[in-house]
Amino acid sequence: MPSGRVHNLINIGAYSVISAGALIASRQQLVTITPAQALAFTLAFAVGTFLLSPDLDLAEGRVDSKRHWGLLGVLWVPYGLLFSHRGLSHSWVLGPLTRLAYVALMVALVVGLLRYVAPGVPLPEVPQPISVKVALPLVAGYYASQWLHLIADGVRPDHGMKRGVRKVRRR
Template identity: 70%
Template sequence: MPSGRVHNLINIAAYSVLAAGVLVAAQQNLLTVTPLQALHFTVGFFVGTFLLSPDLDLAEGQVDSKRRWGWLGFLWVPYGMLCRHRGLSHTWLVGPLTRLAYLAVIAALVLGLLRFVWPAFPVPAIPQPLSLKLLPLLAGYYLSQWLHLIADGVRPDHGLRQARKTVKRVRKTF
C-alpha cells in the first residue's frame, strides 16, 4: 500500500496531467471551463487529497490528513473509531460521502452549540445557485478520492463485495 506521501504525489501528478489536458482542450475550443469552475474543481480536489483522505479511518494514529487539521485533528478520532480501515470509508460512492456527512454533523453540532450559548448568532445562509459551484467541487473531491482508492487497489465493487461477505457470514451463523 502506498504511504500518505505517495498518495499525495500520485494525486498531484494526476492533477497536473488533467490540468494540462484541460488547458490544451480549452485552447482548441474543445472544452469550455470558466476560471470559477476550475477554481472549485481545484479546491475540491486538494481538500479531498490533503484534508479528507480515505485514510482518516486510521485517525486514532498519526495520519497525514489528520495532522493537517492542526489542533482540530482530534475531531477525526471518532470517525476513525466508527469506520474500520478499508471498510465503508474505502468504497467509491459512499466512502467520500461518509467524510462529508461527518463534517456536516460536526458543523451542525458547533452551530447548534453556538446558537444555544448565543441565541442571536447569525446562521450562515446557503447561496441558491449552489449547484453551479457544487458540481465541480464534488467532481474534484471525488476524483481525488478515487485516485487514492485506485492506488490502494480497491475496486469499484469493493462495497458490494464487503456487503456480500457480511451477508454470507450472517447466514452461516443461523
Template identity: 75%
Template sequence: MSPVPSGRIHNLINIAAYSVLAAGVLVATRQSLLTVTPVQALNFTLGFFVGTFLLSPDLDLAEGRVDSKRRWGLLGFLWVPYGMLFSHRGLSHTWLLGPLTRLVYLAVVAALVVGLLRFVWPAVPLPGVPQPLSLKVLLPLLLGYYLSQWLHLIADGVRPDHGLRRARREVRKRF
C-alpha cells in the same frame, strides 16, 4: 495483499494526476474542444485538494497519526470518532459511499457545532451558505473531490466493486 502507499505517496500521485489533467484541460480549452469557466476550474481544484489533503479516505485511521487529521490542526480531534465509526478499508474505502461518509460526517459535525453555538450564544453571527447553490458550482466541487478519493483508492488497490464484494461475503457468512 501488496503494501499500500504512504500518505506522502498518495499526495504525490494526486498532485501528478491533477497536473496532467489540468494541462490536458488547458490544451482542450485553448483548442475549443472543451469549455471550462475559471469558476468551474477553481471549484474543481478546491474539491480536489480538499479531498487530497483534508478528507482523505485514511481518516478512518484517525485514532492514530494520519496526515489528513494533522492538517486540521487543533480541529484534528474531530476526526477521531470517524476513525472509531469506520474500520480501515471498510465502508470508508468504497467508491461512492466512502467519500460520502466523510462529507456527511463533516456536515453532522458542523451542524452540531452551529447548534451548540446557537444554544450557548444565540446572537452569534454565523456565515450563511450562498443561495442558490447551483449545479455549476456543486458539480465541479464534487467531481474534484470524488476524483481525488478514487485516485487514493486506485493506489490502495481497491476495486470499484469493493463494497459490493464485501457485502456479499457478509451476507454469505450470515446465511
C-alpha cells in the same frame, strides 16, 4: 498500500495532468471551463487530497490528513473508531460521502452550540441555490481525489460487493 505522502504526490501529479488536459481542451475550444469552475474543482480536489483522505479511518493514529487539520484533527478520532480501515470508508461512492456527512455533522453541532450559547451571533449563510455549473466541478474534484487514493490502494470499484453478495446467497 502507499504512505500518506505518496498518496499526496500521486494526487498532485494526477492533478497536474488533469489541469493540463483541461487547459489544452479549453484552448482548442473542445470544452468551456470558467474560472469559477476551475477554482471549484481545484479546491474540492485539494480538500479531498489533504483534508478528507480515505485514511481518516485510521485517525486514532498518525495520519497526514488528521495532521493537516491541526488542533481540529482530534475531531477525526471518533470517525476512525466508527469505521474500520479499508471498510466502508474505502468504498467508491459511500466512503467519500461518509466523510462529507461527518463534516456536516460537526458543522451542525458547532452551529447548534453557537445558536444556543450566543443566539445573537450572525452566522454565514450558504448561497442559495448553488448552480450545477459550480456544484458539478466540486463533486468531480472531490471524488477524483478520493478515487485516485483508492486506485493507489488497489481498491476496486466493487470493493465489498462480493462479500455482500455472498452474504445474500447464504440466506
